[in-house]
């Protein structure tokens with residue numbers, strides 16, 4: 161029954177014949193993460209509904225604070241609530257992707273698949289952006305029904321552009337945060353909440369950053385959310401044009417250009433460290 | 445000759461807190477541990493003298509737990525040599541078994557071959573590809589089944605298999621027929637594939653794990669205790685399937701197991717490991733002849749070679 165090793169040539173790559181290779185294969189794998197996460201959400205539908213309900217109520221409550229001060233403040237707060245919701249989803253989905261796999265114990269089988277690590281990260285990011293858009297749209301719809309907002313002066317196209325550009329820098333931040341659960345199974349997930357909390361504090365989500373103590377203000381410059389919030393507000397409240405927003409857009413783009421490769425590099429380094437120390441999993 | 449798998453002088457050590465107390469520091473005494481474990485807030489309840497003393501010193505609340513924690517923090521770091529200079533060469537088409545007591549480094553070795561752990565020293569080559577320098581090339585050739593089936597438990601088996609397939613560049617349509625075939629061979633009812641995995645028994649989950657590994661047609665299949673926890677019939681199903689895979693897919697299989705009959709039945713050659721080292725490699729037949737004693741079984745070989753006096757056994761045989 162034994163085979164003669166010299167009979168057939170050694171396999172160049174043994175994947176099943178139907179397997180797609182190259183960038184098409186990577187695309188297929190990247191889509192796999194979106195599909196899987198979608199299916200997971202479907203299984204946790206009850207949680208999802210509860211969470212959405214909370215999100216809507218949360219946004220409404222925050223907007224209601226501004227009613228006494230007039231519609232502009234309501235809009236100001238609404239933009240804050242919506243954007244923070246969107247950016248949080250992106251950040252947390254990317255940051256907790258590794259944690260999910262740890263909980264389920266699938267991290268080893270995912271990490272030994274023959275895909276580029278970038279595919280894992282970008283697939284997760286693509287899911288995060290899609291999911292964030294859907295969630296934010298639901299809240300937006302609810303808020304719009306609740307308050308009849310005057311958006312006649314708003315430049316929604318410019319706002320959307322800001323959103324798209326800043327998504328990328330949040331993905332980069334998420335990548336760096338995703339490293340924490342990779343390195344510390346116990347404390348990693350909690351640490352991502354600390355990062356999220358700091359961003360909430362320094363980015364001027366519900367107030368102008370002048371409200372922060374002077375020593376904290378410089379920190380807000382390094383948060384991409386600061387520019388996102390400022391620009392979306394300028395577009396929605398004052399109808400600022402893309403031209404007027406260009407300097408900040410450039411800044412956000414630069415952020416993304418630095419943060420995504422940096423996030424990837426940090427992740428790759430952390431992965432090597434985890435593989436050396438045996439941090440992925442040890443039992444079995 | 446080209447080998448399917450070459451493991452050359454591989455070392456892997458982990459740093460752990462020692463279980464031996466540092467000099468001059470006594471572990472929390474048994475009485476204190478008992479008091480802490482039963483949650484007795486009142487030290488008087490733990491009538492042993494030690495418990496009372498420990499409780500009084502640290503103010504009552506969980507004295508023992510705190511003592512253990514402090515002791516653990518100060519325990520010196522110790523080196524665990526999980527894999528300690530292992531050299532193995534597995535020929536193409538072979539089913540190669542690894543036997544050894546718990547904690548002797550089998551899974552660690554399998555992880556190193558799977559590119560999930562980087563060795564401290566040594567070389568691992570899968571069909572000539574270096575596992576450290578070309579992990580991507582190695583990953584295309586291998587797949588692994590570990591002792592516990594790790595899945596997204598809320599998803600169905602089919603959904604989990606689709607996810608795994610996509611990771612390997614396969615579309616759900618491409619795997620459907622293959623999944624059906626494997627499920628049938630393993631005695632896994634087709635409908636079972638569509639219920640949430642948390643409702644499957646451990647054995648059924650393990651079968652799905654085997655299906656997941658085989659979908660991608662690995663040429664080197666790493667099976668880390670694939671039949672642990674399966675009933676005798678399922679075990680038989682899996683073993684028959686493993687033989688079939690080797691026959692029909694030209695696959696090479698590295699298998700760890702604690703089931704001597706399984707190893708004897710399936711494996712062409714067997715390595716016996718102990719404390720991170722390979723102490724004997726041969727066919728099950730020859731191992732029995734050499735180390736089993738008259739009429740000895742593989743279990744006798746195992747017990748003799750992995751007992752405390754194995755070095756003596758080896759010396760006598762030589």
Ligand SMILES: Nc1ncnc2c1ncn2[C@@H]1O[C@H](COP(=O)(O)OP(=O)(O)OP(=O)(O)O)[C@@H](O)[C@H]1O
Nearest residue numbers: 438441442444458526545546547548549550551552
């Ligand atoms: N990631 C890790 N971090 C620290 N120590 C580890 C890690 N993985 C394994 N070890 C240690 O290395 C040693 C070998 O473990 P391993 O899991 O390889 O044993 P095994 O032969 O597979 O045992 P079993 O038969 O119980 O499965 C053990 O002492 C274990 O505690």
Ligand SMILES: [Mg+2]
Nearest residue numbers: 444550551668
């Ligand atoms: Mg093991």
